[in-house]
Amino acid sequence: KNQVEQSPQSLIILEGKNCTLQCNYTVSPFSNLRWYKQDTGRGPVSLTIMTFSENTKSNGRYTATLDADTKQSSLHITASQLSDSASYICVVSDRGSTLGRLYFGRGTQLTVWP
Amino acid sequence: EADIYQTPRYLVIGTGKKITLECSQTMGHDKMYWYQQDPGMELHLIHYSYGVNSTEKGDLSSESTVSRIRTEHFPLTLESARPSHTSQYLCASSEEGGKTDEQYFGPGTRLTVT
Numbered sequence: 720k721n722q723v724e725q726s727p728q729s730l731i732i733l734e735g736k737n738c739t740l741q742c743n744y745t746v747s748p749f750s751n752l753r754w755y756k757q758d759t760g761r762g763p764v765s766l767t768i769m770t771f772s773e774n775t776k777s778n779g780r781y782t783a784t785l786d787a788d789t790k791q792s793s794l795h796i797t798a799s800q801l802s803d804s805a806s807y808i809c810v811v812s813d814r815g816s817t818l819g820r821l822y823f824g825r826g827t828q829l830t831v832w833p
Numbered sequence: 834e835a836d837i838y839q840t841p842r843y844l845v846i847g848t849g850k851k852i853t854l855e856c857s858q859t860m861g862h863d864k865m866y867w868y869q870q871d872p873g874m875e876l877h878l879i880h881y882s883y884g885v886n887s888t889e890k891g892d893l894s895s896e897s898t899v900s901r902i903r904t905e906h907f908p909l910t911l912e913s914a915r916p917s918h919t920s921q922y923l924c925a926s927s928e929e930g931g932k933t934d935e936q937y938f939g940p941g942t943r944l945t946v947t
Binding site for chain 1: 839873876921923937
């Protein structure tokens, strides 16, 4: 069964600290993996997209890694800011259908305290 | 920032009422999607469209219906709202033939049925 599991479910850190969010997936055949940031009451916004051949990608203070062999990804946030407080969603796309089906994780709720 | 819009942003309505959630995008994308998201849960695809006059049901069964008469417009209709329809509804679009089929999300409509 194609699934995306994220950990931890929630995380609280102090402003300025770093943190790492985890994503494990069982989706096959794999096409790409995305990390989205979703602020409360808003739609998800894409942070990074990685294909099979990419094992790291950065977007400012966000760095995503992908290990396609172990089917694991992580999102590292450096020097956290209050505005980083949001849900971070891991999404995996397959190519088993024309639609390019997306499988969503439940997200990690990150809270950054001053 | 993606040019995809949803109205209303918040809606509180009584049981049995007919409602239409609006979604428009100005990016010329052929593919459009509707997702349903409950708090702390993953997004579930309820409808999608490959283009004008194309509509398909998603993975999660929904009593809602959609139409795609114009490329930029993908409204979702509930003929008779019930409390079980209370949820957040997210609209998204993507470019046909894009390398990664990245989906751009609207801000969402928070629906409460009393």
